[in-house]
Amino acid sequence: MLKVVKIGGNVVDNSEKLDRFLQDFASLEGPKVLVHGGGKIATTIGKALGIETQMIGGRRVTDAETLKVVTMVYAGLINKTIVAKLRTAGCNAVGLCGADGGLIVSRRRNPKPVDYGFVGDPELKRFGTATAKTLIDAGYTLVVAPITVDGADGSLLNTNADTVARTMAVGLSGTFETELVYCFEKRGVLMDVDDDRSVIPEITPARFAQLRADGIVADGMLPKLENAFDAIEHGVRSVAICSADAVAEKGYGGTTLKAD
Ligand SMILES: Nc1ncnc2c1ncn2[C@@H]1O[C@H](COP(=O)(O)OP(=O)(O)O)[C@@H](O)[C@H]1O
Numbered sequence: 001m002l003k004v005v006k007i008g009g010n011v012v013d014n015s016e017k018l019d020r021f022l023q024d025f026a027s028l029e030g031p032k033v034l035v036h037g038g039g040k041i042a043t044t045i046g047k048a049l050g051i052e053t054q055m056i057g058g059r060r061v062t063d064a065e066t067l068k069v070v071t072m073v074y075a076g077l078i079n080k081t082i083v084a085k086l087r088t089a090g091c092n093a094v095g096l097c098g099a100d101g102g103l104i105v106s107r108r109r110n111p112k113p114v115d116y117g118f119v120g121d122p123e124l125k126r127f128g129t130a131t132a133k134t135l136i137d138a139g140y141t142l143v144v145a146p147i148t149v150d151g152a153d154g155s156l157l158n159t160n161a162d163t164v165a166r167t168m169a170v171g172l173s174g175t176f177e178t179e180l181v182y183c184f185e186k187r188g189v190l191m192d193v194d195d196d197r198s199v200i201p202e203i204t205p206a207r208f209a210q211l212r213a214d215g216i217v218a219d220g221m222l223p224k225l226e227n228a229f230d231a232i233e234h235g236v237r238s239v240a241i242c243s244a245d246a247v248a249e250k251g252y253g254g255t256t257l258k259a260d
């Protein structure tokens, strides 16, 4: 089973938590891919440079200046820091963004109703299977930053990291049996977002619709669950949402997604 693991921005921003997570990730047996976010660090560095952040529906409005910041932060600082730490922990990591080897080709978002600027949605049909398979078969662990490339004009595009993880998992599911694991700072999808003991062990699309209507899942959890169900529909064997501390635990102790 190939594991595609996504690590969220709150863990990436905390060096102690990140180091612990990377040690555990490095210890996982078998082929694996790590997708990282880093939205919080991009916001902090942007601010220091006088570039204010605007988020709409969980996505960053990305003008030309913001694109420079997110490219430097995600595909540079964060990606290379994670690769170096993983290699030190004995994991044969190589860092990529969607532009490298044509790994993830995107379509720029329609400027209506919201003009997000340089933000793209991956095109599954153009997934760089050969690049990914060649590296994985050669024993590399791919570390993927959430920057993709516009298939129409070659410009770099900012892409939600949960969507990048779903794209890697779905893209690889034609070649490998694939599992997708979303790791973040909480223990899973919670009934009460402030109570880590309130993990919902299993969610189906029907239950998701109810949880959304009741306002129990909101904010960044909405795109995460949408991506999770999309992955299951497109051939990914299993999807879990769990704490970064549980990545090496059997069953992950978090939330498992199931088809209806
Ligand atoms: N029911 C819920 N259970 C857990 N988290 C939730 C829930 N509803 C909303 N959230 C919010 O979703 C956030 C996770 O989404 P996001 O910040 O995008 O994750 P990531 O850290 O992976 O980027 C949590 O920090 C929490 O504030």
Ligand SMILES: CC(=O)N[C@@H](CCC(=O)OP(=O)(O)O)C(=O)O
Residues within 6 Å of the ligand: 007, 008, 009, 010, 036, 037, 038, 039, 040, 042, 058, 059, 060, 070, 119, 146, 158, 159, 160, 161, 162
């Ligand atoms: C288009 C868009 O919103 N891209 C995200 C990419 C990073 C990300 O998703 O990071 P987290 O996983 O830490 O949230 C952003 O710039 O915030």
